[in-house]
Amino acid sequence: MSDAALPIPASPEADILSALGTRSIVLVGMMGVGKSTIGRRMALRLKLPFVDADTEIETSAQMSIPEIFERHGEAYFRDGEARVIARLLDGGPVVLATGGGAFMREETRARIAAKAISIWLRADHDVIMRRVRRRADRPLLQTADPEGTVTRLLTEREPVYGKADLTIASRDVPHDRIVEECIAALHAHLSGEHAAQPPADVASALR
Ligand code: S3P
Numbered sequence: 001m002s003d004a005a006l007p008i009p010a011s012p013e014a015d016i017l018s019a020l021g022t023r024s025i026v027l028v029g030m031m032g033v034g035k036s037t038i039g040r041r042m043a044l045r046l047k048l049p050f051v052d053a054d055t056e057i058e059t060s061a062q063m064s065i066p067e068i069f070e071r072h073g074e075a076y077f078r079d080g081e082a083r084v085i086a087r088l089l090d091g092g093p094v095v096l097a098t099g100g101g102a103f104m105r106e107e108t109r110a111r112i113a114a115k116a117i118s119i120w121l122r123a124d125h126d127v128i129m130r131r132v133r134r135r136a137d138r139p140l141l142q143t144a145d146p147e148g149t150v151t152r153l154l155t156e157r158e159p160v161y162g163k164a165d166l167t168i169a170s171r172d173v174p175h176d177r178i179v180e181e182c183i184a185a186l187h188a189h190l191s192g193e194h195a196a197q198p199p200a201d202v203a204s205a206l207r
Pocket of ligand 1: 029030031032035054065098099100101102137139140
């Protein structure tokens, strides 16, 4: 057999891309779990565009998130966030990092379920506190008791984040390790999807 005839070995990345089609990969989870950092690296691995919903909201509002909260309030921010995510999902496939509250809206969860595979990056309270202390641009944590706020938000949100298709533990290990785990989990999930749907010829023979 000549070299030219050798089959190209399939890679998990190539399998993921072909199984995704126009669907996106959406990262959900609390502030500080690393959705943007991990998302950017996953996008590089998969050669997909990376989009950060928070940045897109800031661009379309021409204001920073703290300014949107201050001038217009949280409800206005949430409506804009839902619209921006809907638009980004229509332009898939992309790797999309969402703000920590986005997945709490049922309509957004339904859109993500229809047009993406979702990954919850789950981190414990201490990891989150350590990371969110480094930045002061999160309006929800500008309270007298940010630790208590994180505890309350985690209690409210974890059951909802748990509805994501996949869960990966975000912790203090090199980012590439988390990326690797996300890729492996996606690969397994999408292969399972494929196995659950027999090819058309098999499906018609079964009818
Ligand atoms: C929020 C998280 C933030 C940003 C906004 C509200 C939240 O995004 O969308 O401050 O409700 O958890 P990150 O999760 O990227 O910090």
